[in-house]
Amino acid sequence: MRTEPQPAPYRPAPEILGLADWLGDPVEPARFPKHIVRFRNDRWADAVGLGGMDDAGWAKHFAGFEPLDDNLQKPLALKYHGHQFRTYNPELGDGRGFLYAQLRDAAGRLLDLGTKGSGRTPYSRTADGRLTLKGAVREILATEMLEALGVDTSKTFSVVETGEELHRGDEPSPTRSAVMVRLSHGHIRIGTFQRLAALQEAEHMEALIAYCLEQFPGSQPPDDAPGRGDPAIVLMHQVVERCADLAAAWMVAGFVHGVLNTDNINISGESFDYGPWRFAPQWDPGFTAAYFDHQSLYAFGRQPEAMHWNCGQLAVALRLLTEAPPLIAALDRFVPLFEAAMQRRWCWRLGVRSAGAEADMHLLEQSVAEMRAEQISPDAFFFRHRGGRDAEGALAEALVDHQTLPGASDGSFWQGEPPSLHIEEVEALWAPIAERDDWQPLFQKINAIRALGAVLRS
Template sequence: MEAPAIAPLPTTYQPDPQILSLSSWLGDRVAAADFPETILRFRNDRAAAQVGLAGLDDAQWIAHFGRFAPLPGNLPQPLALRYHGHQFQVYNPDLGDGRGFLFAQMRDDAGHLMDLGTKGSGTTPWSRAGDGRLTLKGAMREILATEMLEALGVNTSRTFSVIETGEALQRGDEPSPTRSAVMVRLSHGHIRIGTFQRLLALQKPEEMRELIDYCLVQYPGPMTAELSPAAQLLNQVVERLADLAAQWMVAGFVHGVLNTDNMNISGESFDYGPWRWLPHWDPQFTAAYFDHQRLYAYGRQPQALHWNCGQLAVALRLVEDAPPLIAALERFPDLYRAAMARRWCWRLGVAPRGVEPDSALIAASERAMVETAMGPDAFFFVHRGARNVTGVLAEALAGYQPVIDDHPYWADPAPVSMVIEEVEAIWAPIAQADDWSALDAKIAAIRRMGDAYASGASKESQMGR
């Protein structure tokens, strides 16, 4: 099918395909599938405005994000990225982008390099036995996950576009045949821990150094003059992933599949499969039905991310001695504890007092949730700003200063939540009657909640950014 003519993009669109400097060994040039249909189901104009793409009309949007006509000045052809990874701590060299690709790179309104990557865009050299497709329900679930995480202050990829593609897919984990879609996500990068692991396995030290330099430039972070580039990078990744682990824990979120090929060097959460939110406080709660050992249970997520940082350190040994890498890894527990303290206070709506008292507050909060059978969403809502507290929680909150909250959300009868029953209730009218009103209403409610969290105090001050 021929794509419609594409008008010039707004002047705020700033293409910058930096990945081309690595593309000869980082990925494979591929083409998107030719889908039978392209029905626009979701476009994230809030995210698009940040990268100069909100001005596209629907026909242009479909041409770029359903038919994948190249964006002006950007990648001439998509790249399916190559990587290895540990999957449930078992090394797998037979990985890579099997149903997605990197489509474009551009600068956002703050000058950060941003990626547009896909899911469900067709087969690649790394598809193995897969069909390269995505179910429409899977795309809807990713919309919900990313919107909810963003509202709760988690550093996440954002669902940028969902287009239904008119194919009947067979799947073993949902009623089939089921509807198909292609999704585009906006994120700060797609370089994974598994990308480095592949270079170690292939013994490519020069390419490893190139990749390290690329990451230090494109995902800038704190620098220490006496450290080598490899040690600099590991320190930055340890800081980001310790913070990300805290973000998930405070959000009550269970990612489900914390393999090293799902860990971005940017410290950004992405690739949402069997995710869940806690219905009640339970460290053993597990999202993936196939995680029989509970390796990635809610309470083990910090341990999993620390382990993944260790695998990056192993890969970096190709170009760096062990001592500075070990020193970076040893920072993880204290960084995680500090991030938990800071972010717990942010969501509870009180000014932090320091790691020790804040950690005691977290422990008291956990006991309160167990005693009341209350999940995190209800707990943080009911007790926002130190409201409605008794017993051990009142004692722990003594001396804490509430933030000023004047958003009407906090007077609602119940908090916005995202337990699995709600997800199924949103999907049912789409599947049965093509009725998207429940999804639209949920997105609006989630974004209103996000505005409420942002209005009490700036995220930067509360989260220590």
């Protein structure tokens, strides 16, 4: 659960240039008829030294894509393959986005500025490379709420309305257009490794592994892990750890990403690329976000399975460089890591201290039983019983050994109902923008979500 972003000077760090010749293609951004700045994430802009821009400078860089000082001089559309609903597709890549710049934050983390809706690339196929304004607003809401709930997520950095009319089959058309910039801890995907494996580019895969281990440092494999000195094995362990934690974070947040294809899984373990997402109205493992997910492959309760499967595809790709048994040993850690992360994150959101694995798992099981019996959402459950308050029966018994975190149950946690983002609320926030260009309800919701995040982190 990350802390608030800390102000930092601008520190350009275009580390990707060492891989650029084979990792992506330089592209030209689209030219838009209008640049209307609609959203700027100033607290994260401050964290990478870009908070001092006026709106004219903001539009110049984040809609016109004039290069930042000492950074990438031309945007880079990244290449990758991927399994889409478990069918392999080699014709992927950044089709409506690109890597625009890389910078470091106050902690020295490498962060990417990547785009969505910035125009056609060699990987656009038949698409127009654009983004609807509603899609951008939905991504703002998803990233803000997930950040507040302790999920490691990309940040919506900028949204600029671009003045084009777009036609889409899944919303009323023509609809308004936008270009979005996200701040993310890297854009290297499992699908990036799959492409290198498919093309048998062993030297490039070695270079990419070295880049990932340097730029996204993590823990070392357990002392008894086979092959723990092999860089490919080290990376495999780190990705398994991160993906297990991310799957748990989504579950505790009551969140359904919707499209967990291997090209949408960042090896840094950061959630990103939000399309048909939903927050679950009840604890229903079968709840599905994407209308096109006909088999409910990525339903709420199947997200851990999907992440485990995706990690398995990384293991298959890494077989280009190493043997299978150490990769399988790393993959076998997923389930216990996921269970531990669920317990840890469950206690955190409920506002109680861990009482050990057995007691924490019992608490989790009783909590789910309570939600399902009462037919309430995770949001409502965690608020109603934060710090153990108002718990009765089996839930109260499960909480006996769990000490309350300071301030979690004394009434100062939140005045009134905390913000939630179920589909009806999202549509209600979009309506005033669509009907009368009224952005105030959206900004009020963002402020409430950020206030909730500050309370949960305190």
